[in-house]
Amino acid sequence: MEKLKLYGKEFDSRLLVGTALYPSPAIMRESVAASGAEIITLSLRRQSPEQQQGKMIWDYIRESGCQLLPNTAGCKTPKEVIALAEMSREIFTTDWLKLEVIGDDYNLQPDPFGLVEAARELVKRGFKVLPYCTDDLVVCRKLLDVGCEVLMPWGSPIGTGRGLMNKYNLQTLRERLPDTPLIIDAGIGAPSQATEAMEMGFDAVLLNTAVAKAQNPVLMAEAFRLAVESGRAARNAGLMLKRQTASPSTPTLDMPFWQQTASSGEEV
Amino acid sequence: MQLLVNGETVTAKEGDTVAAILEQLGYRGETFAVACNGDFVPRGSYDETRPNSGDSLDIVAPVVGG
Numbered sequence: 356m357e358k359l360k361l362y363g364k365e366f367d368s369r370l371l372v373g374t375a376l377y378p379s380p381a382i383m384r385e386s387v388a389a390s391g392a393e394i395i396t397l398s399l400r401r402q403s404p405e406q407q408q409g410k411m412i413w414d415y416i417r418e419s420g421c422q423l424l425p426n427t428a429g430c431k432t433p434k435e436v437i438a439l440a441e442m443s444r445e446i447f448t449t450d451w452l453k454l455e456v457i458g459d460d461y462n463l464q465p466d467p468f469g470l471v472e473a474a475r476e477l478v479k480r481g482f483k484v485l486p487y488c489t490d491d492l493v494v495c496r497k498l499l500d501v502g503c504e505v506l507m508p509w510g511s512p513i514g515t516g517r518g519l520m521n522k523y524n525l526q527t528l529r530e531r532l533p534d535t536p537l538i539i540d541a542g543i544g545a546p547s548q549a550t551e552a553m554e555m556g557f558d559a560v561l562l563n564t565a566v567a568k569a570q571n572p573v574l575m576a577e578a579f580r581l582a583v584e585s586g587r588a589a590r591n592a593g594l595m596l597k598r599q600t601a602s603p604s605t606p607t608l609d610m611p612f613w614q615q616t617a618s619s620g621e622e623v
Numbered sequence: 624m625q626l627l628v629n630g631e632t633v634t635a636k637e638g639d640t641v642a643a644i645l646e647q648l649g650y651r652g653e654t655f656a657v658a659c660n661g662d663f664v665p666r667g668s669y670d671e672t673r674p675n676s677g678d679s680l681d682i683v684a685p686v687v688g689g
Binding site: 373374375376377383396397398399400401402403404405406409410412413416425426428434435437438439441442443445446447513563564 | 629630648649650651652653654655656657658661662663665666681682683684685686687688689
């Protein structure tokens with residue numbers, strides 16, 4: 356399968372996964388491995404010197420070999436985003452950034468205006484910005500205009516598991532931005548939804564909750580790996596066109612028991 | 624002077640640098656980053672950045688995230 360190309364780097368896997376919400380750090384590590392993901396998301400939060408989570412995550416990061424994609428989850432203004440982005444770059448030593456500017460606490464919908472403003476400044480500062488955005492074509496174009504090379508439109512709100520909520524908009528994005536890497540980020544709840552996204556031509560899928568909150572996260576990670584691979588293969592193979600009426604797949608020629616009446620030509 | 628460190632009041636000496644304050648609070652290693660009044664303070668500036676009384680410091684470390 357052809358590689359996923361993002362900001363000049365190539366990846367075999369088209370599944371990106373988050374590291375949050377797992378029952379334990381061990382299950383998180385095992386799930387990430389089972390998913391085959393080569394890009395993982397993580398974040399920064401206030402921490403006292405006594406807390407050890409930072410060190411634990413740091414140790415895992417060094418072992419994982421994955422491309423790190425720090426997020427700006429929870430930020431509501433470009434100022435907050437810029438500060439957190441700079442702190443992330445210093446700690447994780449990567450320019451890559453999953454840009455989040457939240458505009459509404461209820462459905463965690465991205466703020467399109469803050470998103471474009473923050474992306475413009477981050478690109479100026481040398482960040483490789485992967486914005487978590489809505490499926491609005493105009494907003495996506497503005498993000499490309501300010502220098503984003505990858506877009507991550509939502510399937511549906513974070514953590515809802517509702518899948519691809521607005522397929523018309525998503526299909527429009529795919530058709531109108533054919534050369535932009537598009538990653539469906541958020542809202543994917545089942546492997547079948549990930550397959551559908553890939554069949555529609557999206558380049559990759561980013562998810563977290565669907566794996567972490569499964570009864571068996573490691574097995575679900577494996578299921579998503581297969582689903583994404585399957586969807587990509589199907590896209591490359593070319594799906595058949597839908598039809599309104601039935602069409603038999605078994606040949607009708609030489610069907611036994613079929614007769615033509617001599618007088619009327621009708622079947623009997 | 625009094626500072627807000629991660630939202631909690633901390634007493635430090637007037638004129639203390641960020642480096643001194645971090646040392647006082649027990650932060651060691653390189654798995655944390657600092658912002659003062661919401662602005663990023665690069666690690667290379669810890670020795671010359673002197674917060675004022677009432678300033679707010681945020682000290683963050685890696686966590687899991689989606």
